[in-house]
Amino acid sequence: MEALIFGINCAPCIAHFIRDRNADRFQQQNPAAAQAVKNYHYVDDFIYSGNDNKEVIEIATQVLHINAPGRFYIRNWASNSKTVLSEQGGESSSTEVEITTAEKVLGLYWIPETDDLTFIFKFSRLKRDK
Structure with a gap:
């Protein structure tokens, strides 16, 4: 199979298996990045937060290096x-996130200013039957 069809039920399981197997190949060379691939990826999204810019740049660069052979x-x-x-x-395209705006990430919302993940509930008023 050349590409994974995301409409089939087993697609997320297959993607995670391949992702983890690919990360295992780099466990000795880049242990922190290999663990980041396993722990902070969900299908085709990668979410990582670090202590400083240097750490984040290093992990992001290594994650790109790890992911490339697995396409x-x-x-x-x-x-x-x-x-x-x-x-x-x-x-790749890069976007600076507006600090005051919540970004939707994997069904949650990321608050860039505090670097927190949260839920935002939106309630709609329903029409009453008379």
Whole structure:
């Protein structure tokens, strides 16, 4: 199979198996990045938060290196750090997130200002039957 069809029920399981197997190949060379691939990827999304820009840039670069042989490509980057985004140039697109805006991530919302994940509930008023 050349490509994984995401409409089939087993697609997430297959993607995670291949992702983990690919990360295992790099466990000796880049242990922190290999663990990041296993722990912070969900299908085609990668979410990572580090202690400083240097750490995030290093992990992101190593994750790209680990994913490439498995043909997993991270194309879009979002960050609340201009420094991190400037390092993720090339063919991918980078977006500086507006600090006051919540970004939707994997069904949750990321608050860039505090670097927190949260839920945002939106309630709609329903029409009453008379």
